[in-house]
Structures are given as structure tokens and as C-alpha cells.
Amino acid sequence: MAQLRRAPLADQAAELLLERIRSGEWGLGEKLPGETSLAPQLGVGRSTVREAIRQLAGRGVLASRQGAGVFVTALDAPEDWDVVLRRAGIVSVIEARIAIETEAAALAAARRTPADLRAIRRALAQRAEHRSDIESHVDADTAFHRAIVAAAHNPVLIELFDSFTPRLREAMIDMLRIRKEFGSDADHAAHTELADAIADREETAAAERSRTHLLTLREGLT
Amino acid sequence: MAQLRRAPLADQAAELLLERIRSGEWGLGEKLPGETSLAPQLGVGRSTVREAIRQLAGRGVLASRQGAGVFVTALDAPEDWDVVLRRAGIVSVIEARIAIETEAAALAAARRTPADLRAIRRALAQRAEHRSDIESHVDADTAFHRAIVAAAHNPVLIELFDSFTPRLREAMIDMLRIRKEFGSDADHAAHTELADAIADREETAAAERSRTHLLTLREGLT
DNA sequence: TCTGCTCTGCTTGTCTGAGGAGTTGTGTTA
DNA sequence: TAACACAACTCCTCAGACAAGCAGAGCAGA
Numbered sequence: 001m002a003q004l005r006r007a008p009l010a011d012q013a014a015e016l017l018l019e020r021i022r023s024g025e026w027g028l029g030e031k032l033p034g035e036t037s038l039a040p041q042l043g044v045g046r047s048t049v050r051e052a053i054r055q056l057a058g059r060g061v062l063a064s065r066q067g068a069g070v071f072v073t074a075l076d077a078p079e080d081w082d083v084v085l086r087r088a089g090i091v092s093v094i095e096a097r098i099a100i101e102t103e104a105a106a107l108a109a110a111r112r113t114p115a116d117l118r119a120i121r122r123a124l125a126q127r128a129e130h131r132s133d134i135e136s137h138v139d140a141d142t143a144f145h146r147a148i149v150a151a152a153h154n155p156v157l158i159e160l161f162d163s164f165t166p167r168l169r170e171a172m173i174d175m176l177r178i179r180k181e182f183g184s185d186a187d188h189a190a191h192t193e194l195a196d197a198i199a200d201r202e203e204t205a206a207a208e209r210s211r212t213h214l215l216t217l218r219e220g221l222t
Numbered sequence: 223m224a225q226l227r228r229a230p231l232a233d234q235a236a237e238l239l240l241e242r243i244r245s246g247e248w249g250l251g252e253k254l255p256g257e258t259s260l261a262p263q264l265g266v267g268r269s270t271v272r273e274a275i276r277q278l279a280g281r282g283v284l285a286s287r288q289g290a291g292v293f294v295t296a297l298d299a300p301e302d303w304d305v306v307l308r309r310a311g312i313v314s315v316i317e318a319r320i321a322i323e324t325e326a327a328a329l330a331a332a333r334r335t336p337a338d339l340r341a342i343r344r345a346l347a348q349r350a351e352h353r354s355d356i357e358s359h360v361d362a363d364t365a366f367h368r369a370i371v372a373a374a375h376n377p378v379l380i381e382l383f384d385s386f387t388p389r390l391r392e393a394m395i396d397m398l399r400i401r402k403e404f405g406s407d408a409d410h411a412a413h414t415e416l417a418d419a420i421a422d423r424e425e426t427a428a429a430e431r432s433r434t435h436l437l438t439l440r441e442g443l444t
Numbered sequence: 445t446c447t448g449c450t451c452t453g454c455t456t457g458t459c460t461g462a463g464g465a466g467t468t469g470t471g472t473t474a
Numbered sequence: 475t476a477a478c479a480c481a482a483c484t485c486c487t488c489a490g491a492c493a494a495g496c497a498g499a500g501c502a503g504a
Contacts, residue, residue: 058280067466099325289495
């Protein structure tokens with residue numbers, strides 16, 4: 001009626017099972033009914049039930065042991081970072097970015113290799129070229145900042161940066177569309193100074209310039 | 223041979239497929255071979271292939287559309303934080319913690335409520351009490367630092383902090399077991415000063431004290 | 445030439461029946 | 475009481491059949 005049976009039965013069955021798990025019908029570590037009894041209960045065939053279970057197993061909610069049964073391993077899918085970031089308001093996300101990026105800038109100043117420096121300079125040039133189109137400007141900007149984080153040679157920081165960018169991209173595009181001031185000379189100069197500080201191995205200067213730039217960004221998004 | 227068939231065929235097939243995806247055999251958005259041709263390729267039945275696909279679909283790697291085929295939706299399962307943190311050396315993790323915690327200290331100084339302050343003071347007192355047992359000392363210490371991050375009122379930062387602590391706990395316990403110097407008066411004084419800076423709303427002082435404390439921690443873990 | 449239709453082959457979706465293999469609890473036996 | 479054998483239950487895997495949906499080829503009409 002409402003859905004025109006758009007979703008496959010196995011997906012529907014998985015969703016149904018997840019709901020019953022969330023409702024507390026089966027507690028953590030408890031055993032689900034066998035597939036042979038679950039199938040008629042859900043009104044589907046046995047293989048469909050199996051596929052639903054496999055799907056939830058892939059998400060870490062269920063685990064099946066041959067001969068023993070299917071058990072609940074998590075009461076809910078582990079919260080996706082996506083979900084946390086989406087619920088957390090844009091300001092919180094950018095504050096987190098400030099945290100990791102100022103630290104990364106300092107580390108980059110200390111650790112950057114000549115290759116890192118070339119990558120940063122190249123990204124900076126790219127960034128200067130894309131001053132007209134909003135989207136490509138934002139992408140070029142993130143690429144530049146990413147190059148700096150990469151120069152910090154810390155896998156955790158780069159992973160964090162990458163998990164933030166999708167969420168921030170939309171917000172930044174929206175902001176620039178409203179303010180219409182981007183790609184200004186002052187803006188570009190600030191970025192050049194940041195790159196120079198890293199080139200000159202000036203840790204505190206790099207951190208400071210990174211911070212001030214991001215703080216103005218936060219103001220724009222508030 | 224090596225595994226004695228410990229894992230179900232469907233799991234093995236899923237792992238095999240994921241490997242081939244990671245190796246770039248099928249790019250993002252590309253279509254996999256049909257189940258009927260994939261099955262003999264992997265040496266299993268069609269339903270087993272289907273279960274493997276469902277498992278990867280649950281992890282967000284694949285998506286199947288009836289009549290069209292199975293498509294790659296992500297080149298890699300969004301790496302579990304656990305995995306990233308475990309593979310990234312302890313130094314990288316603590317650098318990430320430095321990043322978020324100094325920022326959090328500054329924010330806490332700006333935003334802390336009286337209730338936050340009470341929680342921080344209480345955690346500090348708890349920390350002072352547990353000077354003998356290593357494990358409980360580490361736990362009390364993390365609880366204190368967590369109270370500070372909580373006072374920053376930023377859900378992303380607290381989530382990050384929580385995801386780091388399990389990994390750091392083991393490392394800190396190991397370190398203290400070797401060095402045997404913990405719970406010293408100087409150490410406790412540094413923490414008290416940090417709490418005072420937050421109480422007095424001195425942002426830069428809070429950030430600075432937090433940073434220096436964590437830097438010494440990093441030295442210890444190197 | 446372009447548009448729109450139908451038809452056909454291929455793909456995934458679902459069900460069923462049959463064995464294989466592992467686990468768990470029960471009952472028997474020494 | 476302890477060790478063993480067994481049976482009932484579970485998931486695991488396969489094969490075959492048919493339904494449902496998609497995409498491209500080919501054709502007919504404008």
C-alpha cells in the first residue's frame with residue numbers, strides 16, 4: 001500500500017528483527033528462536049530469514065553459531081560516526097576540526113618532508129585557481145588543509161579529518177552561497193602564510209595561523 | 223588447512239569478496255559478476271554467495287538491485303575505530319588525545335557550569351585517593367580528564383575522548399608498571415592547577431597546562 | 445531521423461526439500 | 475559418581491524451480 005513492496009523481503013525481515021531486538025524482546029547474549037520457527041513467524045521462507053540474519057550479522061548485531069543458535073551481540077547497531085556528527089550540530093564539528101587541525105599544523109611543521117611540502121604548495125596553487133565556482137573552491141580548500149594534516153604523519157588525525165569533511169562540505173557551501181565572500185586576497189594570503197610557517201618549521205606559528213583561520217570559519221557558521 | 227574450516231563458508235566468501243574489492247578489482251559503483259557466475263568462481267553454492275553479499279550489504283559495502291545486479295557502494299568497510307586505533311601506534315593516539323583535550327580544556331574554561339566544576343573537583347579528589355593501585359589510579363585519572371572534556375559541552379569531543387580511552391588504558395597501565403612513579407605530589411599539583419585554571423575561566427592557561435601534562439605522558443610512552 | 449513501444453535475455457528475489465555438521469542435554473553404564 | 479553414547483536440536487550448504495524486475499536490442503510509427 002504505502003511502499004509498493006519496494007524493499008526486498010529480506011531487508012524488511014531484518015528491519016523487523018532489529019526492531020524486536022531494540023524493544024528488548026531478546027536481551028544481550030540471548031538466543032533467538034530457530035530459523036525454522038522464525039520463518040513462519042515473519043511470514044517468509046527460511047532462506048529469507050537466513051539472509052536477514054546475515055545482514056544483521058554484518059552490522060554486528062547478531063552472531064550465529066552452528067549447532068547452537070543465533071545470539072544477540074549488540075542491542076543496537078554501533079552508532080555510526082555519521083549519525084553522531086549529523087546530530088552534533090555544525091559548531092561542535094568545527095570545534096573538533098579546530099582541535100585536530102591546529103595540532104596537526106604544529107606536527108606538520110615539525111615533521112613535513114620535502115614531498116609533503118610539494119603537495120601542500122600544489123594544493124595551495126589549486127586552491128588559488130578555483131575562486132569562481134563555490135563547490136570546487138570548497139573542495140580545493142579541503143584538499144589543501146588535508147595535505148597539511150597528512151604532513152603530520154599521524155594516521156589517527158588524518159582519519160578524523162576525513163570523517164569530518166563530508167559533514168562540513170555541505171555546511172561550508174551553504175555558508176559561502178549566502179555570504180558570497182570567498183577566494184578573497186586576504187583569505188588566500190592567510191593560507192599562504194600557513195604554508196610558509198610549515199615550510200619554515202615554525203610550529204607555534206603554524207598552529208596559531210591555523211587556529212585563527214578556523215575560528216573565523218566558526219564565526220561564519222554560527 | 224590453516225583454519226580447519228573454522229569459519230562458515232559464507233563468512234569466508236564474504237571475506238574473499240571484500241579482499242577483491244579492496245584490491246580494486248571492481249571500482250566504486252561498478253557491478254559485480256552475477257551470483258550464478260560468482261558461485262562457481264568461489265566454489266560455493268548460490269545461496270552461500272547470496273549470504274556473503276547480504277553480509278557485506280549489512281556493512282555498507284555492497285548493494286543489490288533486483289534485475290540489475292550487485293554494486294559496490296564503498297571501497298572498504300568504514301574502518302572500525304578499534305582497528306584504526308590499534309594499528310596506529312600509541313604515540314599517534316596520544317597525539318590525537320592531546321589535540322582534542324587541549325581544545326576541550328580551553329572550551330571548558332569558557333563554558334563550564336557550576337555543576338561541571340563540582341564534577342571536576344570530585345574527580346580530582348577521587349584521583350588523589352587512588353594513589354596505590356595502578357589500575358584504579360589510571361581509571362581515576364581518566365575520569366578526571368573526562369570530566370574536563372565533558373565540561374566543554376561538545377558531543378563530538380567527548381565521543382572522541384571515549385573512543386581513545388580503552389586503547390590508552392592498557393598502554394598507561396603498562397607504562398606505570400615499569401616506571402613505578404605515579405601519584406606523585408608534583409603530578410597531583412599539576413592536575414590541581416589545571417582544574418583551577420578552568421574554574422577561573424582562564425582559557426589559554428587551561429589549554430597550556432593540559433598540553434604540558436599530556437606531552438610528558440607522551441614522552442613516557444615513547 | 446527521432447521517438448516510443450515491445451520483446452527478450454539476464455539479474456536478483458524467494459521458496460522448498462534434502463543432507464551435512466556441530467552443539468547441548470539426557471540417559472545409560474561402569 | 476564419572477565417563478560415555480546417543481538423540482534432538484541447531485545452523486550450514488547445496489540444488490532446483492519459479493517469480494519479479496531491469497536494461498538493451500530491435501522494430502514500428504511519426
